[in-house]
Amino acid sequence: MTFSKTILITGGAGFIGSHVVRRFVNNYPNYHIINLDKLTYAGNLENIKDIEHQPNYSFERADITELEQIRQLFQQYQFDAVIHLAAESHVDRSITDPLIFVKTNVLGTGTLLQVAKENWKDNYEDKRFYHVSTDEVYGSLGDEGFFTEETPYDPRSPYSASKASSDHLVRAFYHTYHLPVVLSNCSNNYGSFHFPEKLIPLFINNIRLMKPLPVYGQGVNVRDWLWVEDHASAIDVIFHKGRVGETYNIGGHNEWKNIDLVKLLCRLMDEKLDRPAGTSEQLITYVKDRAGHDMRYAIDATKLKEELGWMPSLQFEEGLSKTIDWYLSNQTWLDNVTSGAYQKYYEEQYQIA
Numbered sequence: 001m002t003f004s005k006t007i008l009i010t011g012g013a014g015f016i017g018s019h020v021v022r023r024f025v026n027n028y029p030n031y032h033i034i035n036l037d038k039l040t041y042a043g044n045l046e047n048i049k050d051i052e053h054q055p056n057y058s059f060e061r062a063d064i065t066e067l068e069q070i071r072q073l074f075q076q077y078q079f080d081a082v083i084h085l086a087a088e089s090h091v092d093r094s095i096t097d098p099l100i101f102v103k104t105n106v107l108g109t110g111t112l113l114q115v116a117k118e119n120w121k122d123n124y125e126d127k128r129f130y131h132v133s134t135d136e137v138y139g140s141l142g143d144e145g146f147f148t149e150e151t152p153y154d155p156r157s158p159y160s161a162s163k164a165s166s167d168h169l170v171r172a173f174y175h176t177y178h179l180p181v182v183l184s185n186c187s188n189n190y191g192s193f194h195f196p197e198k199l200i201p202l203f204i205n206n207i208r209l210m211k212p213l214p215v216y217g218q219g220v221n222v223r224d225w226l227w228v229e230d231h232a233s234a235i236d237v238i239f240h241k242g243r244v245g246e247t248y249n250i251g252g253h254n255e256w257k258n259i260d261l262v263k264l265l266c267r268l269m270d271e272k273l274d275r276p277a278g279t280s281e282q283l284i285t286y287v288k289d290r291a292g293h294d295m296r297y298a299i300d301a302t303k304l305k306e307e308l309g310w311m312p313s314l315q316f317e318e319g320l321s322k323t324i325d326w327y328l329s330n331q332t333w334l335d336n337v338t339s340g341a342y343q344k345y346y347e348e349q350y351q352i353a
């Protein structure tokens, strides 16, 4: 079969990556999509089971920090483009174990950039390196204001510092070598296949099991939530139409104080589980705050809207309701990822390339 483009997507067995892979495989049958993932604790091929037999999809288990593995895959597939999502992504883990974040997010991104440059340097035409990043690189807001593409970087956790470093490397490869890059910085995502260490899926799982809901500090921190499929649609638009060398912020103007979000989640779950009103709220437990906890994130996505016409499709309460329904209909997935049984399976089933 002949394809019009061969695209490497990294981190496609993770939460957002699985939605991006699914969208590209289904919407672009003339693209060959190669999903490269190390399958860490956060990577799970169950997340993309529905598309694994599509003729335009391939999976490669590999590590983005391993230069020779990446060189060999570029040699084998002759990629035209990279959409780079693979990362260590959880802030709390970065506080307890920062060096794996430096390795994966900084060295891993540097490795992909270097190999893309080696392969493409004689002809950059129709090539593209898309780096997926986060709003956390901009730091923490007070009560007012929004992050724009011009906001100076001020990362404050090992996670956000490692993502900021990776963004700087991507821009350095653009300015120094003219590598055709594009970047986006997105706010907090929610939706299906979200690993239950992050706030929303963790709390859905705990409510289902009647376990405590550990709210950090006073629960007053604010996050700007976007449905993961809207993030995937923004990535699609930016990949195809974004200008080389540019950065686009992605967000849905949907700010929630943590405690208000948790109470909404409790109310919706009580209704769906047919429990008396107020049952889940009793599980709320205030715990020691996250070290260096950023107070507020809020994205101004005007550039993306005005330049590329992207808008989020879903209102939050509808999205949250759909998300809860998904987890309640996929309780085996939740049990598997929380038991760790699937990791053992992958260790036995797959060898590093």
Ligand code: NAD
Residues within 6 Å of the ligand: 010, 011, 012, 013, 014, 015, 016, 017, 036, 037, 038, 039, 040, 041, 042, 043, 044, 062, 063, 064, 065, 084, 085, 086, 087, 088, 089, 090, 104, 108, 132, 133, 134, 135, 163, 185, 186, 187, 188, 189, 190, 195
């Ligand atoms: P995730 O933790 O769910 O998935 C990360 C994926 O990367 C996993 O499949 C994992 O196996 C893979 N991976 C990790 N180390 C690897 C390595 N060395 N080599 C190859 N693969 C490796 O993360 P996510 O929440 O889906 O985030 C994806 C990207 O989007 C990240 O770059 C993150 O910084 C960014 N982002 C996330 C959010 C969010 O709300 N989750 C918001 C904005 C941006």
Ligand code: DAU
Residues within 6 Å of the ligand: 089, 090, 091, 092, 133, 134, 135, 136, 186, 187, 188, 189, 197, 198, 199, 200, 202, 214, 215, 216, 217, 221, 222, 223, 258, 290, 297
């Ligand atoms: O803003 C984008 C970022 O959003 C992404 O770059 C990260 O990869 C992603 O993990 C997410 O980071 P956050 O730290 O904002 O997400 P998390 O779900 O961990 O936490 C959301 C808020 O909820 C935050 O203020 C901390 C709080 N929280 C979180 C957990 C896990 C709690 O109060 N209790 C918890 O148990």
